[in-house]
Amino acid sequence: MAGGFIQSIGDMAEALTNPFGDNTLRLGVTGLSRAGKTVFITSLVNNLLERGRMPQLRAQAEGRIDAVFLQPQPDLTLPRFDYETHLAALTGDNPHWPDSTRAVSELRLSFRVQPGGWFAGWRGPGELHLDIVDYPGEWLLDLGLLDQTYAQWSDEVLTRLAKRPEGADFLATARAEDGALPHAEDRAKLLADRFTAYLHAARAAGRSDCTPGRFLLPGDLAGSPVLTFAPLPLPGQTPRGSLWREMQRRYDAYVSRVIRPFFQTHFSRIDRQIVLVDVLEAVHRGPQALEDLRRTMADVLDAFRPGRNGFLDRLWNGRRVEKILFAATKADHLHHTQHPRLQAVLRAMVQDAEQRAAFRGARVEALALSALRTTVEETVTRDGLTLDMVRGRLLSDGRQVAMFAGDLPEDPARLMASARQGAEAWLDAEYALMHFAPARISRKPGEGLPHIRMDRAAEFLLGDRL
Ligand code: GDP
Incomplete structure (x- = not known):
């Protein structure tokens, strides 16, 4: 009790003298190749700049965000994330997917924000610099x-x-x-x-x-x-x-010259991390692919586990990544009624690590999202059966088609178990997957790229600092 009181007085004093604390936040964006990093960052930045489709971002809902703008990044020797080119690819007359992440890159987005809650009225607007660092999970x-x-x-x-x-x-x-x-x-x-x-x-x-x-x-x-x-x-x-x-x-x-410097220069300075996972593609490819993805993700996540590696522990020196968001990408392939199940499969996949209290000190969440929504939902009745489908433009030949990707199980444990046991194919279900092209978008000022739950992701990753 007393500790909590003293702590909140301390917080208050700190907030009054230094309203936005350390006013930079480094957000790491990673995931294996093709997981969706490039599209995610492009959509995140665009939706934070425009903010018309971000109702779940609390500071936005409260009307406290005065301005968001791109700024020169602090690391002068690091490639800049090519936001403008990627956005042009997605929003041109002939919309297409941008080139994927090949190496580490960075982008700085700055916010001018009115204080909220307790401190509203006590202090003027503050600035937050969000440094987004994109790097391949393979590294x-x-x-x-x-x-x-x-x-x-x-x-x-x-x-x-x-x-x-x-x-x-x-x-x-x-x-x-x-x-x-x-x-x-x-x-x-x-x-x-x-x-x-x-x-x-x-x-x-x-x-x-x-x-x-x-x-x-x-x-x-x-x-x-x-x-x-x-x-x-x-x-x-x-x-x-x-x-x-x-x-x-x-x-x-x-x-000594490639791995260590990457961990020293980039990885050890990350405050918040999003790990993107293409769960749907693995489910579609079958039990072996899902099991391999699970194992690879466990290896990737080792980097976030305290005590796993002496060199890293010394680098972090007691500091931790504060929050980790696991995101199943490309959720626009599924009708929204299936999204909780997709989220559950993702959670089951990273659960091992969580159960061992592996990310001690970090807040962890899992979410199904789509950085760019390429489909619309459609409910079809065939032979007396009602199917919740999605409709989009095929990447291969541009045709408009409706797709039913299959019913994900309510309990993902069975899916994961049969994958672990080395099953060749799913026993009682089939998961179809078609790849869609970005839809043509008529952009209006103040309206970002259409997405699914990017505002929830942004709220988790940086909402508390706005
Ligand atoms: P990276 O290798 O992690 O940078 O992956 P990209 O961001 O380049 O995404 C790889 C591919 O996944 C893209 O070319 C798209 O085909 C697909 N993709 C990524 N995000 C989405 C999404 O939100 N919806 C859909 N339908 N496809 C996506």
């Missing part, structure tokens, strides 16, 4: 490499590869190599190319453990020596100048 998978030597990593990867048909080609190349022989760049390049091809095939097959992450999404490091390495069996001897030693040197450089 978080590299966290495990920080604890491993090249020899350990090679051994682990080669053992895993032996059980994967798509790894056969690379494995044969690696086993035929004698790492004790002098290094030759053409051999190193061949090995790296084949290993990269394997990683792409493994990712396409929905496998987890596809590290190193930069091999899949190299950003501006494509073709550099720091990405020209591959796992090799440990030879009897590893003389100076040997292929094995050179591979080891490059692996070590990858860890």
Whole structure:
């Protein structure tokens, strides 16, 4: 009681002397490739700038947001998130999906806000700078490499590869190599190319453990020596100048010059995080894809678990990501009556981590959303059966079609269990999925891109700071 009182007096004094506290907030946006990061950020920024479709954002509903504007970002060496180009792609005469995230980028959005609640009338407007940092979820998978030597990593990867048909080609190349022989760049390049091809095939097959992450999404490091390495069996001897030693040197450089700086410069400064997950696509592809997605997400989320990694714990130095929002994207593929079920599948997927109190200290929520709504809802009666469907323009040939994606189960535990047990197909249901193109939008001033629950996401992620 007394503690609470003193604390609120302290809060009040702090608020009066420093109305918006530290007035920057770093929001990390991540997710695996194609999860929807680019479209999410474009829609978030557009809807915060326009605000006509954000009723659940409390500060907006209370009429306290005076202005929102884009500003030059603080990190001058980081690529800027190309908001204008992405928005033009989605809203032009021939609307199309923008290019996806390939590397880290940033955008600063600033708010001028009237204070609310307790402090309304006591102080003038304040400013909040929201730094949105977009980065591939694949890069978080590299966290495990920080604890491993090249020899350990090679051994682990080669053992895993032996059980994967798509790894056969690379494995044969690696086993035929004698790492004790002098290094030759053409051999190193061949090995790296084949290993990269394997990683792409493994990712396409929905496998987890596809590290190193930069091999899949190299950003501006494509073709550099720091990405020209591959796992090799440990030879009897590893003389100076040997292929094995050179591979080891490059692996070590990858860890110290690529992975560590990413975690130090970008990851460890994040205050709030949204993790986007394309749950629907995995459900559509079947139990194995869903199980692989679950495992990959568990690996991705390791980066947010205190105690998982000494290097990260030292970096965070007791600080935590304050809030994590898990979002199942592309919910416009489903009628709204199915959205709670989609949310439940997502929750079941990240539940393991939550149950182990893994994100200690962070507030965690799960939400089904659509950054850009491409469909309208339609209820159809066929043969006496009523179906809740969505209608949209097909990405493949532009036709207007109505789609019923299938009934997600009320209890996702069964879905997850059959995925875990290695079922080949769903037992009693089928999940169809068509891919839609963005609809043509007639934009009005003050009206952002059509979406589903982006205002709820914004309220959770930054509403308390407005
Ligand atoms: P990123 O790789 O995480 O940056 O993913 P993108 O944002 O580029 O999205 C990948 C693809 O997912 C897009 O090209 C669209 O086809 C699809 N997509 C993303 N968001 C939505 C959405 O809200 N609704 C629909 N229907 N499709 C979406």
